[in-house]
Amino acid sequence: MEAPLSERARVTVPVVRAKKRRLGADPIVMITAYDDPFARLVDAAGVDVILVGDTLGEIVLGYGDTLHVELADMVRHVGAVARGRTHALVVADMPWMSYHTDPYEAARNASALVRAGADCVKLEGGRRRTGAVEAIVAAEIPVMGHLGLTPQSVHAMGGYRVQGRVLAEAQSLVDEAVALEKAGCFSVVLEGVPEALAERVTGELEIPTIGIGAGPSCDGQVLVLHDLLGMSKRPPPKFVRRYAEVGEIVTAAVARYGEDVRAGRFPGVEESYHASEELRAGLAGGADRAGGPGPGDELQW
Numbered sequence: 001m002e003a004p005l006s007e008r009a010r011v012t013v014p015v016v017r018a019k020k021r022r023l024g025a026d027p028i029v030m031i032t033a034y035d036d037p038f039a040r041l042v043d044a045a046g047v048d049v050i051l052v053g054d055t056l057g058e059i060v061l062g063y064g065d066t067l068h069v070e071l072a073d074m075v076r077h078v079g080a081v082a083r084g085r086t087h088a089l090v091v092a093d094m095p096w097m098s099y100h101t102d103p104y105e106a107a108r109n110a111s112a113l114v115r116a117g118a119d120c121v122k123l124e125g126g127r128r129r130t131g132a133v134e135a136i137v138a139a140e141i142p143v144m145g146h147l148g149l150t151p152q153s154v155h156a157m158g159g160y161r162v163q164g165r166v167l168a169e170a171q172s173l174v175d176e177a178v179a180l181e182k183a184g185c186f187s188v189v190l191e192g193v194p195e196a197l198a199e200r201v202t203g204e205l206e207i208p209t210i211g212i213g214a215g216p217s218c219d220g221q222v223l224v225l226h227d228l229l230g231m232s233k234r235p236p237p238k239f240v241r242r243y244a245e246v247g248e249i250v251t252a253a254v255a256r257y258g259e260d261v262r263a264g265r266f267p268g269v270e271e272s273y274h275a276s277e278e279l280r281a282g283l284a285g286g287a288d289r290a291g292g293p294g295p296g297d298e299l300q301w
């Protein structure tokens, strides 16, 4: 029988590295989170991996892409997520231009994310990024790769498009995945690729693949939390399954609060602090006699 969540051991990189379904492992469950409250909630739900994705830029900071996210943004949000989790592995996305120019710089930037609380980092791209991967791994920081539809390449791709639809492209993607594995990645995210290609890559690699819009054959799945909860303003991509309409719940709750305030129903007697008789009398008479705390005031502020 599976241990209750509170007794589960912390998920580590070697645990995730070993999760190949063809070897009998359960699929990896990964989800994004960007702050302490959601990190606590998704950890309590028993996910294996929390990704502090650079979708932070779109989902939380309101930008139209991930390119505006800076290392300082990631450091701040990785810290919040790390403080909220108890069991899940925390993966930090390396933002655009934090690993593109110099492997040494890439390792230093990765170390800032680890110091903030990440267990490992994720970066986008294949052969062109193996220098960065090797430098980061040499600094003892595990790296998750990311291939296919890589959102930091939005301009080079000419938009957010499914990748690897033609054979030459698909074969090249298999080679990129093998190159990442050789460079030392412990897993690879496959985003926006045909399911048959994801299946081929998953079969080719010893390390696990984690799919998003890549079909059911991967060794794990990842989704953006706010897409799954019905809370993001971007139209949900085809591969998203909405498990709740939390956005509607939030709007309805806040609307009810607004109605109560406007109608004078909030705050009520039980939501107010009460004065002692002495204080009431003093206030009513305009005297400067002050009383002690009123009934119930000692309970909670």
Ligand code: KIV
Residues within 6 Å of the ligand: 032, 051, 052, 053, 054, 055, 056, 093, 189, 191, 212, 222, 224
């Ligand atoms: O930034 C992110 O949220 C991601 C996932 C979409 C895999 O990279």
